[in-house]
Amino acid sequence: MPGGVNSPVRAFKSVGGQPIVIDSVKGSHMKDIDGNEYIDYVGSWGPAIIGHADDEVLAALAETMKKGTSFGAPCLLENVLAEMVISVVPSIEMVRFVNSGTEACMGVLRLARAFTGRQKVIKFEGCYHGHADAFLVKAGSGVATLGLPDSPGVPKAATSDTLTSPYNDIATVHSLFEANKGEIAAVILEPVVGNSGFIAPQPDFLNGLRKITKENDALLVFDEVMTGFRIAYGGAQEYFGITPDLTTLGKIIGGGLPVGAYGGRRDIMEMVAPAGPMYQAGTLSGNPLAMTAGIHTLKRLQEPGTYEYLDKITSELTQGILDAGKKTGHAICGGYISGMFGFFFTDGPVYNFEDAKKSDTTKFARFYRGMLEEGVYFAPSQFEAGFTSLAHSSGDIEQTISAAERVLRMYKLMLLALDWESFAGIFLDLVCFSSALVSFVHHPRTCHCL
Incomplete structure (x- = not known):
């Protein structure tokens, strides 16, 4: 590996x-x-x-497993989890389940472009939306951790329509819209950044994005793979009171099993095949095990x-x-x-x-x-x-x-010890130099110590 x-x-x-x-x-x-x-x-x-390994979730998974691990066909559990998601996430009227957060973000990007007929998208520096080519521009998470540049193997054409702005910088977003009038399909972001470390949005930043996207007929996309059902039951959009056009989800809605989802307004989601022309598919999407774990996890989160x-x-x-x-x-x-x-x-x-x-x-x-x-x-x-x-x-x-x-205390003591060691070394060097200088002054012809 x-x-x-x-x-x-x-x-x-x-x-x-x-x-x-x-x-x-x-x-x-x-x-x-x-x-x-x-x-x-x-x-x-x-x-x-x-x-981890919650007893109720494990018991439910054991029962579901008796019926099979994957059907490759519709199952009732998909509908149950879909209704749970739709009922509480403000932006979601229709939802499509996939198998990872990366897959969800790939799907939502294609959908935004299909719906608007535009190609360009704005993302924020340090925000990570999976490892799809178009998103590996100034990305966070492992890209930031390992100090990697935009990934080798990603064609320039794949990222040429990806525009970037610093997070919490609405002025730059305005500038990008001005410079690319009528060309921007969507703005996508982590409403609370988790892939550059924890960074919260400044007051009016999310409101500002909602306003500017509406003014320019662009879509606002919240990547709530991390924040969905975590910072509030309805996600960051419930917590901050900002409703995007599209949302990606993952992690919690699978209860520890591989899962992702994207959803949003009905008129946008009806572009997705087979309801519409935008193609996206997945063999294991909506599999009964992931749906079961997600359902029982969300039920627990509903408790007072x-x-x-x-x-x-x-x-x-x-x-x-x-x-x-x-x-x-x-x-x-x-x-x-x-x-x-x-x-x-x-x-x-x-x-x-x-x-x-x-x-x-x-x-x-x-x-x-x-x-x-x-x-x-x-x-x-x-x-x-x-x-x-x-x-x-x-x-x-x-x-x-x-x-x-x-x-932290031990680390501080270690730093102090290193500082003292450096000081002691300098002090000894000065003593030796002083001694050598005295010898040279008294015996200039025979002293070679300098």
């Missing part, structure tokens, strides 16, 4: 060492094949919002107090890590919304990817390795958001904060 992994960010290239190999997961914890246990804040990159609990523990975790950083003398900033959080080793604030890149990635790598030794598993990249779940306990949070303070 290239790099020993099947997805780049799983490797430890940016933090050093070899990735741990996981044997099992349960609740908020994971175990590696050597028997070490970790509190997990990756959650399979977001899907495990009710906790769910998002209040996620908000509470994520607030405590984020503030605890920030306090630990400041208490031990480190530059650190960060934030959270519901069950999604992040922090950067910089004074901040962080409004976009350029700000995020000012973070001290060397310090993050040291912090990461220290936390791993303490039994805490974060994403092995400064440029990825973290996730909490309903399975995380107050004990998990307290243990994580205590570990963070120990690791």
